[in-house]
Structures are given as structure tokens and as C-alpha cells.
Amino acid sequence: MSFEFEIIKTQGRARAGILHTPHGDIPTPVFAPVGTQATVKAVPPRDLHEIKASLVLANTYHLNLRPGSDLVREMGGLHQFMQWPGPMLTDSGGFQVFSLAEINKIDDEGVTFRSHLDGSKHRLTPERSMEIQQNLGADIIMAFDQCPTPTDREVVERAVERTSRWAVRCRETHPSNEKQALFGIIQGGIFEDLRAKSAAFLNTLDFPGYAIGGLAVGETKAEMYTALGFTEPLLPANKPRYLMGVGEPDDLANSVMLGVDIFDCVIPTRLARHGAAFTPMGRVNMRNKVHTNDPAPVDPDCDCYCCKNFTRAYIRHLVRAEEILGAYLLSIHNIRFLIRHMEAMRKAIINGDLKAYTDGFLERYRNTIGVR
């Protein structure tokens, strides 16, 4: 059955499971690379398959502006358009409207804004977000929400109320069906009572999955973990939980331990384009002189095309020479690093030794770089 969520094993709050979708099974916990404009930047879909990506995200805001969701539908939907045959998720467009666009008007009906591309005027409402996401055709779609600064109580309170009203309209416009599952988004910032209020209401709508929204947008890491800690028990245990926009290796470890099943973030590909690589010791800037004649791979433990074939010396050269191949190789590696991290945590949950893994990971990851 589509969208059935099987929990195979739990350890503490952490869960290892399988989320079934019309385009394949997603082993959880899972990290989803982001294909903002219908491409994971610099990574061909066959390479995503090779590095065992099982869920790819795309952005409603961007695709609505360019090339337009009607065109994507005409071309057979996102899976067909970008030739990614596996599970996909689209966000609602809300986050980008609030962070990228110039907002003209926001009220209970929806948001009117100007495109960051050409200044053209657009409008997003819960109903329109559902229509666009239906056109795009991802397996998992998200309710249109308002994502505020998580530490301003008055603003967060209003956002919780509006998000609840919008969630009802999303659900009425697009009840989950066999092709697309609509996930709800809990708001409430760093305030426990507001999270409880948001969750209590959204739980009554019985979404097939829940996102914890409005985190990783300005609060401290400690605040984020605290908010996750008190939000997790508010969510139905048998539904997948999605922490939006989180992808730092240490955040993944800590959040899996707090019961999160699904993550997405642009960080692996963005860092790659800036010449930085994830390693078990922390982030490494491949531009550094120390790599000049280093014959070692970026990460000797990694099984990706980059690490199996190329030296740090060569990657440094590519990064310094601003060669596209550098962005390609580091993007593949950085995504694979996070996916291997998730695979290791899933295996550890099943084997009952998650804490040993995350303790070891966090100790190595933090100690060497010192900034995390």
C-alpha cells in the first residue's frame, strides 16, 4: 500500500523504518538531497542512483516561477521531466516566499509576492500550492504554511494559527490519495506550548506524515534540539517525521536520536560548489595549501566515485581552477557522505547500538575541526 510507514526497530526515540511510496521504498532515517530547480545541482540522476539516494526534494517556489508547473505537468510530471524515477518530495513554496521573494501582501487568504528572478507578480495560497504540487506530481507534498522567526513569540503564535487554518484548506483541496501523500507542518518555534497547540490541531487532520517546520532558521543549535525534544512526543508514533532544511552531519545524528525520520538540505551541494568536503573529521576546505600534493582521497572510508578515484591534490587543483568537475565530484561525495551517515545510523538502530555510533561520530566530527 502506498505511503505505508513500517517501523522495523526503535532504539530510544530513534526509529529505523521503511516508507513505501508509488515510486519505491525509502529506508528511514533518510537524508534527501535537494533538486531545487528540478536538478540536484551538478549531479546527474544516474549518479544519484549510484550514491543510493532514495528520496529527492524539489522546490515548488522555484519550479512555479521557472519553468512553470503547467509545463512540468505537460512533460509528464517531475519524475519524468528530470528523469528521477525514485521517490520525490516537494515543499509548499511557503519557506521560499518568505525568505527569497519581495512580499507585497500577506493575509489569511494567501501571499502576493514578486519573483526574485524578474520582479513579476505572483500569488500563492494553500489552494494554489496544492495545485502546483499536484502538477509537479511528487510522491510526498507539503501543506502551505507560514514559517516565522522561531524566537519571536507573538509572531510565532499568529503563524501557528494561520498555519492551522491553511492546513485545513490544503487538506480539503488535496486529500492524500494513492499517488500523493500530503504531510502537515507543525509550527510553534521554540515555544513548547505553541508546538503543543500546533501539533494537537494538526493531529486532528490525520496527515500521513508530519514535518517539524520553522527550525534551523535562525535559532541556536541548543534551541533547535530543545524544541525537537519537546515536539517529538507530540507527534503520532506511527507516522513519519520530517525535519525540514537540516543536513549538517552533527544535526543529523542528534536529530535521529530525537526521533526524526526524514531530512533534506542544500548544504552538501552548496558546500561542494564552494570547495568544501564532509569528512569523518569535519568539514575540510579543499582549497587549503595542505592538500597540494596529498595523494589521499577526500575521505578514505567513502565508496563514492570521487573518493575511489581522485586525490585531494587533484580536487584542490579543480577547486582552485574553478572547474565544474570539482563541483561535480564534491557534490557526489558530500551527498554520499550524508547518505552513508544515515545508512550507518539505520543499521545501528537495527543492531541496537546507535549511541555507540553517534558518540563516536560526534566525537570525531567535532574534535578535529573545533567549530561544530
Next chain:
Amino acid sequence: MSFEFEIIKTQGRARAGILHTPHGDIPTPVFAPVGTQATVKAVPPRDLHEIKASLVLANTYHLNLRPGSDLVREMGGLHQFMQWPGPMLTDSGGFQVFSLAEINKIDDEGVTFRSHLDGSKHRLTPERSMEIQQNLGADIIMAFDQCPTPTDREVVERAVERTSRWAVRCRETHPSNEKQALFGIIQGGIFEDLRAKSAAFLNTLDFPGYAIGGLAVGETKAEMYTALGFTEPLLPANKPRYLMGVGEPDDLANSVMLGVDIFDCVIPTRLARHGAAFTPMGRVNMRNKVHTNDPAPVDPDCDCYCCKNFTRAYIRHLVRAEEILGAYLLSIHNIRFLIRHMEAMRKAIINGDLKAYTDGFLERYRNTIGVR
């Protein structure tokens, strides 16, 4: 035996052959994609293998400046550094010194110039070019020549004489051996007597291959074909002939018919990064509105990853959105287009119907676009 050149079949002046090198056999006529900075821009080496590239070029000028030829040697040579296990060719650096750098001093001894990257001062001589190319370790290396504007007789005459003296010094510094073959470069611009003079002298040095230099650098196509026409009979029939910097599909067809065996050019990858694709009908700008919802591949006859999987509509979207994946897919396609073109000509020579192929190709390629 390394560098043996077998001619399998000829038709008119055209030849189908095999050039043996320490890193594999090169079926000729051949088009070599250019890996200026130790990477064919946007194309991973495994993809070069997939599209049946059999020879890859790299640039001495660029690699000497960054990362430096000593480093490449320390890292095991170019093949190892960039993980291209097949045949490679490096140019002498001469062409780039004269076209990219700010020249401080040029005399019979060599050239002193400032780097286009950081203004640092460098010196290139025939001996230094040989040393750098030995460090890089390509299978085929080129004599250091002076490449002048091909239509200025007085300048060309002096360049022919200097190129001859430099060829002697290159040969003395680096006699071809089992690992590296040193090719000579014929100069003489568009002047038949100067080409004859240059060829006559260089033939006495008995290089294992000859490049026809100083063409495709400002003269008309008619002048280039005329110069090729009278230069070809001046070259030893049993040695490979290399036309440097030429890669337009129509030029490849016309030049193969004039007896050229080896070509290289940045045009397929440069066009790709600007959103243009080679097709049997001519160059196509993938940005054009006409492709908006076109479900056809870039080239339905092509067997590359781009054409086997993606629509023109998607490629147009990637190009407009300035996504790296667009440059990757079009680079693969454009190189594969030229390689398929060469494969078809080689097969046609062997079958004795080259003229039918090139007539058909040139008619289709010209008629639709109208600018060639």
C-alpha cells in the same frame, strides 16, 4: 610497438588508420576533446570513456602555471592525476603564450611572458617546453613553435625559420622514445612556398607525426582549406597528421577529405557551456523558446546519456536556469556528436563511400542553419 601508425584504408586523400600508443590504440581519423586544465570541462573521465573518446588533449601553458608540471609529475603524471587512462596529447604551450599571455620579450632563445592568471613572470623555451611536457607525461607531445597570423607573409616567414630552429632544439632535448612521441609542427600560414619550406626542413628531422599549425587562427575557411590542400602532399604519407584547434563539424568533414588524421578543439565543451548543441541540422541554441515543451531529445540519432534520457524541454530549462547539469549534458552530447561524426567517416573510408557520407552531412548541416 609504441606509436606505430597503421593505415588500414585510404579513399582519395582520406585515411582510416590506427595510431598505437603506450596507453592504447587511437582509431583515426580522431577528434580529441580538450582538457585544458587537466579536465575536459564538466566531463568526468568515466563519461569520456563512455562516449568513446580515444585521445584527450591537455594544455602545457595552463598546467605549467597551475598546478605546475612538477606537481603533476610528483602525482604520477597527467594520466594518473586526472584519472584518464587512455592516450593523451599535450601541446607545446606556444599557442597560448602568444594568444593569452602578456609577452615581455621574444627572441630566438624563447619567450618571456606574464601569466594571464596573476601577472607572474614566466619563461618558455623549446627546452623548457620539452621538460614540462616530459613532466606531464602525455603520450604525444608537440614541438615548441611560433604561431603567427597566417596571412602576414613577412611575419609568417620569420616564424617558419624560428619554428625550424626550435624544432631542432626540441628534438635534441627530447628525442621521441617508447613512452612519448614528439610531433613536429609545420608553419607557413596560407603561403604555399613557405609551407613547402617548413615541411621540407621538418621532414629531415623525421618526427613520428606532423601537425599543421597556424591554421584556424583568423584566416577564412576557404583559405584554410586551400592551405590544407597544398600542405598535405608535402607531408610523409606514412605519418599521422594533426590539424590543431579545429573541431567544427563541417571543418572536420572537409579536412578528413584532405588527409588529416587527428583533430582537437574546445568548441564542443565551450558551446555546451553557452547552451548550444550540435545536431545533424547544425548548431541549435537550446535557450530558444521553440524548445519550451519539446519532448524530443537534442539529437534523436545520438546514443549519449543526454540524448537517450532527456528532452529538449528539460535541457532548455537547465540552460535558462544556469544549472551545471545543462553544461554537463550538452558537453557530453557535443563531444559524442563529433566522435560519432569521426566514427562514421572512418567507417565510410573503410567502405569506400566517404564522399556520399560527407556530401550528405554537409548538405544537411549547412542547409538548415544557413550560416555555415
